[in-house]
Amino acid sequence: MASRHPSAPPQALAPGTADLENPLYYLENMETLVGWVRDHHADLLTAAERDRLAGFFALSQPARALLTRLVMRTGEHFRADRLNYPELGVAEAVALAELIDGDWLDPAPTLELDQLFRLYTLPELRPVFADDLADLGQPRSLAKARMRELLQAHYPEPRTVTDWLGPAAAPVVRINQMALFDRVRLMFFGNLRQSWSDFVLVELGHQRYETVPFTPDARAFARREEVDHYLVMHQCRQWLDEGVPAAEVWPEVPAPVANPWLTSRRDRLLLELGRQAEREGERELALQALAASGHREARLKRLRLLERLQRFEQAWDLACRWQMTPLSDAEIQGLGRILKRLARRLDRPSPLPDVRSRPEAWTLELPRPGHGSVELAVAQHLGQDQSPVYYVENTLINGLFGLLCWSTIFAPLPGAFFHPFHTGPADLTRDDFLARRRDAFDRCFGHLADGSYRQRMRDTFARKQGLANPFVIWPVLTEALLDLALDSIPAADLRLLFERLLLNIREHRSGWPDLIQFLPEDDRDSAGRRYRMIEVKGPGDRLQDHQRRWLAFFEARGIPASVCYVRWQSQDAPS
Structure with missing residues (x-):
């Protein structure tokens, strides 16, 4: 695969499929992905972001390939001595130097204690913290997880690798532009659930795809603010997944916007927030979140929660209104069961007949x-x-x-x-x-x-x-x-x-x-x-x-x- 000349102007990349026989096929796919976003979503990027993406294509091929490998990996910090990509065609140090010189990588990032322990081995860490363990009355043979737990309170501030381990330690680099790459990934996939490997490491040529016209009117994001809106919702969902209490996440949920696609994402977020609030005993918050969600699953969950709170009249009124709307069979089944229970509680005839089929x-x-x-x-x-x-x-x-x-x-x-x-x-x-x-x-x-x-x-x-x-x-x-x-x-x-x-x-x-x-x-x-x-x-x-x-x-x-x-x-x- 020929390297683009740094002085060549950016050109729209025709969507293509890389051949897995090419050891740099992942770079071809990454270039297709980045080029697609640059060409079709340029108005949703700032001038600095557009310059950055142009700078990606101006890098030498080995540097582009190494940056792609790092972006695809988990996290933002990497040990320079653990990078091994022979397909680059040059020493990893050469490509690293170009990325550092171009401000793609930070050669001296600060690390939290947790990050330090993820990057370095127990034999590398024990000599550094031997005196601390002795002061704490602990043997230096302590397991890594236990050592990190004991030292956490003593080292709350981040430090550089040199400050942690001394000048002889293997260096660490950090990707400087992950926020931009995440924004690009969102605009390409339409979500942040899919990883880079879902596209970059796939042989796309094994399938043929329908050609769909891609015009500005067909985009999910019409304005940059809508991309920002999605990113805020994604952060809220991450907090929920990490166990942050629903009551703390609730104020951070963005207000509704006039974008049906984003509305559906918000509905799903509110459904998950309502579920977590109920698990945490925050039932009033759960009702509020489920009522604000337009997700079809939220309706049944709200009715069941009202039942558990013994608000039978309110549940009955909602269920009777809901049964007048188009429902799937599963919804009819679930609603029928609720109405049957409520009818017994309120001594009323169930509005849905119990029809049992016998195939x-x-x-x-x-x-x-x-x-x-x-x-x-x-x-x-x-x-x-x-x-x-x-x-x-x-x-x-x-x-x-x-x-x-x-x-x-x-x-x-x-x-x-x-x-x-x-x-x-x-x-x-x-x-x-x-x-x-x-x-x-x-x-x-x-x-x-x-x-x-x-x-x-x-x-x-x-x-x-x-x-x-x-x-x-x-x-x-x-x-x-x-x-x-x-x-x-x-x-x-x-x-x-x-x-x-x-x-x-x-x-x-x-x-x-x-x-x-x-x-x-x-x-x-x-x-x-x-x-x-x-x-x-x-x-x-x-x-x-x-x-x-x-x-x-x-x-x-x-x-x-x-x-x-x-x-x-x-x-x-x-x-």
């Missing part, structure tokens, strides 16, 4: 297979030339949805895509995923109504073959399976299934029956169906809650589905 079930006795799963054994037993059986589980209906709604799934809405390497929209499982695309999904479903969906889905199958899509598993969704599905499953059934999937994608993408059997043309029923779905349960296996909810939905809508319980013939054979 069609049958038992199949088969010889135990020498290999393969129980699902494949049932598929092989039931399958015939005129009525083939496919093992599809969570792939077929999801895949059909992905083909029909491809353009809507990949619509360039704000906060949906941050870079060219997304397998799907970042807001896919967010509560407002459907609401932000309602009109577009209605247009997709219009193709089901006018019959054009078959050709649309076949065209998409041909044009998008192999491109990553969160709903389409290409090795499973073959052309033969697609044709059988489109000829056998009526458009009305597809719409029902797709609409339920969209109610809660996180929950409803799974739980589909294992098998689908396509029936001969003369077996088509009055609704045009010639298929049946089969959930397979081997010996000792039981239906999961999300599977029961799908089966209840099928039963209520007249969609043919059943449960096949398998027994192995050997289990009943006489001994």
